[in-house]
Amino acid sequence: MxxxxxxxxxxxxxxxxxxxxxxxxxxxxxxxxxxxxxxxxxxxxxxxxxxxxxxxxxxxxxxxxxxxxxxxxxxxxxxxxxxxxxxxxxxxxxxxxxxxxxxxxxxxxxxxxxxxxxxxxxxxxxxxxxxxxQFSSFQTYDAAxxxxxxxxxxxxxxxxxxxxxxxxxxxxxxxxxxxxxxxxxxxxxxxxxxxxxxxxxxxxxxxxxxxxxxxxxxxxxxxAEDPANVANASISxxxxxxxxxxxxxxxxxxxxxxxxxxxxxxxxxxxxxxxxxxxxxxxxxxxxxxxxxxxxxxxxxxxxxxxxxxxxxxxxxxxxxxxxxxxxxxxxxxxxxxxxxxxxxxxxxxxxxxxxxxxxxxxxxxxxxxxxxxxxxxxxxxxxxxxxxxxxxxxxxxTVVMHDLASAVILGVIVSALVFTWKHALHLGADIQTNEFGSKIYQLHGPLFFASVSSFKEMFDPAKDPDDVVIDFYYSRVYDQSALEAINVLAEKYEALGKRLHLTHLSQECRSLLDRAGDLVEVNLSEDPQYHVATDRLG
Incomplete structure (x- = not known):
């Protein structure tokens, strides 16, 4: 309309x-x-x-x-x-x-x-x-x-x-x-x-x-307390x-x-x-x-x-x-x-x-x-x-009940954000394969952020995984501190078992966030968009 x-x-x-x-x-x-x-x-x-x-x-x-x-x-x-x-x-x-x-x-x-x-x-x-x-205009004041x-x-x-x-x-x-x-x-x-x-x-x-x-x-x-005082009200x-x-x-x-x-x-x-x-x-x-x-x-x-x-x-x-x-x-x-x-x-x-x-x-x-x-x-x-x-x-x-347009918009945005967050928390998954060098490769799909870190942690089994493990972020992004902390906790588990964890295809923003991890993680810096897993570095 x-x-x-x-x-x-x-x-x-x-x-x-x-x-x-x-x-x-x-x-x-x-x-x-x-x-x-x-x-x-x-x-x-x-x-x-x-x-x-x-x-x-x-x-x-x-x-x-x-x-x-x-x-x-x-x-x-x-x-x-x-x-x-x-x-x-x-x-x-x-x-x-x-x-x-x-x-x-x-x-x-x-x-x-x-x-x-x-x-x-x-x-x-x-x-x-x-x-x-508009229905208030259908009212009149009954002085009696x-x-x-x-x-x-x-x-x-x-x-x-x-x-x-x-x-x-x-x-x-x-x-x-x-x-x-x-x-x-x-x-x-x-x-x-x-x-x-x-x-x-x-x-x-x-x-x-x-x-x-x-x-x-x-x-x-x-x-008014006394209607007679305003009987001649004017807008002039x-x-x-x-x-x-x-x-x-x-x-x-x-x-x-x-x-x-x-x-x-x-x-x-x-x-x-x-x-x-x-x-x-x-x-x-x-x-x-x-x-x-x-x-x-x-x-x-x-x-x-x-x-x-x-x-x-x-x-x-x-x-x-x-x-x-x-x-x-x-x-x-x-x-x-x-x-x-x-x-x-x-x-x-x-x-x-x-x-x-x-x-x-x-x-x-x-x-x-x-x-x-x-x-x-x-x-x-x-x-x-x-x-x-x-x-x-x-x-x-x-809007209709409270007559508050601003609060209605804020409420709608909050609910929409929560729905969006919940849906994307369920979209994190991984394709798992082993390359010719015996390294296990987890290729992530979906966003890694505070709502999906639980799913992220459940994907890995450090005790049963081989000595070399690769997490490929080509189809994923790291968005917040919760995701960084989940990666660091996972890396510590592999390190405690004497195993090595590699992160590949991180975006520039993600690499900057992970600088503080130092030698704990190894990041693939290749700019080749078709280069999915740094297998030559893992041999």
């Missing part, structure tokens, strides 16, 4: 229009994540602007959208609750410094260690999480009961109809024209229709069609100011560093894992290649500036990135446009943005879910190895 996004070419017009589309979808996400973190909505919006703009300019993946995210929000909420909001901003800046250091050290390439089964689980789990998250309740009656019917209409426009419009992004047309069309309906039913006192403004009030009321604000002009500064001491460092390192790891996984996904969709190390530096610089101006930090936003590429956004201009439009919304257009119906944004996200889920993976179950299938299901399930 990723082909749903693929057939696009980069143009400035598409970048501009897709950027506008993405900016509309950024507003409710930034507000929602701000409430998760325990900060005001305007902090979430400013964070989305700084992160989005700077990574679009400096990042390593043109067309990828970054902003304030839920993954970062759930990390900082504990810090804010225990230490106060003034500790948030130096934490975000320290997070950025760590990310820049990681990018400078060129560690972004470690994303290559993520197996395809983990990627499939990540994508499918992500699609499910995005889909489930003091709790969130599901929509019912005519408001629910209208919501469902508008969601379906949005999805239909996005699906059908590209069949007739691709001059403008279908998502933008759908949002504008449904917005105009909802304004007309709400105006016609204004006498009832409530909007029949729930809007972004209603969502903002609902979110604020659901977390002025230009962002440095945090030290708005909040008290925590003491710059080792005690403060001790408090914020664990949160900063967690933020840096979570942000980079999500960003690099999103980069890999966008690479696959657009059939281009981003630069992981540059993305680490770009994300780090964005978080440094974001923290300086009182933001909550952020990273790549997978849902909005998919909206962008689906709408034709491929270049840096799309991300820059989205960020600039978001700032304009805050400064000048807040009343208009608050009138966008939530149904339109939900419909856009549902289409993202359909395009994101790798439906082909469901047909691959009977063809995939059981271990890969299990890893894919594990990652997807953990």
């Amino acid at each position: 990723l082909n749903f996004f693929r057939s696009k070419t980069a143009t400035a017009k598409d970048d501009l229009l897709s950027g506008v589309t993405v900016s509309l979808a950024l507003v409710p996400e930034a507000i929602a994540f701000a409430f998760v973190a325990g900060v005001s909505p305007i902090i979430g919006l400013y964070s989305a602007f700084f992160i989005g703009f700077i990574t679009a300019v400096l990042g390593g993946r043109p067309g990828m959208i970054s902003g304030a995210t839920g993954a970062m929000a759930v990390v900082v909420v504990a810090l804010i609750a225990t230490q106060g909001i003034e500790y948030l901003f130096p934490t975000v800046m320290l997070c950025g410094l760590i990310q820049v250091a990681i990018g400078t050290a060129r560690l972004g390439k470690l994303i290559r260690l993520v197996p395809h089964s983990v990627m499939l689980g990540f994508v499918n789990g992500l699609a499910i999480v995005i889909g489930l998250a 009961a003091g709790e969130l309740t599901m929509l019912s009656g005519m408001p629910l019917v209208v919501m469902l109809v508008f969601v379906a209409l949005t999805m239909a426009i996005i699906w059908l419009l590209p069949k007739y024209t691709k001059a403008v992004p279908a998502s933008l047309v759908a949002i504008l069309s449904v917005t105009l229709l909802s304004i007309a309906i709400n105006s016609a039913t204004a006498s009832s006192g409530d909007n029949l069609v729930a809007t972004v403004g209603d969502m903002l009030n609902t979110k604020a009321a659901s977390v 604000g002025g230009l962002p100011m440095p945090f030290f002009l708005q909040h008290s500064i925590p003491p710059m001491t080792l005690d403060t560093l001790w408090i914020i460092f664990p949160f900063a390192i967690t933020l840096a790891g979570v942000g980079l894992i999500e960003s690099l996984m999103t980069l890999t996904l966008i690479d696959e969709i657009t059939e281009t290649r981003g630069r992981g190390n540059r993305e680490c530096i770009g994300q780090g610089a964005a978080n440094i500036v974001c923290g300086l101006f009182g933001g909550m930090g952020g990273c790549a936003m997978i849902g909005q990135s998919l909206i962008n590429v689906n709408s034709g956004g491929r270049g840096r201009l799309s991300g820059i446009t989205a960020a600039v439009c978001l700032l304009l919304f805050i400064l000048f257009l807040a009343p208009w943005i608050e009138r966008i119906p939530m149904a339109a944004l939900v419909g856009v996200m549902f289409m993202v879910v359909i395009g994101t889920f790798e439906w082909a993976s469901l047909k691959m179950f009977h063809r995939m190895p059981i271990s890969d299938m299990a890893v894919m299901v594990l990652v997807a399930g953990y």
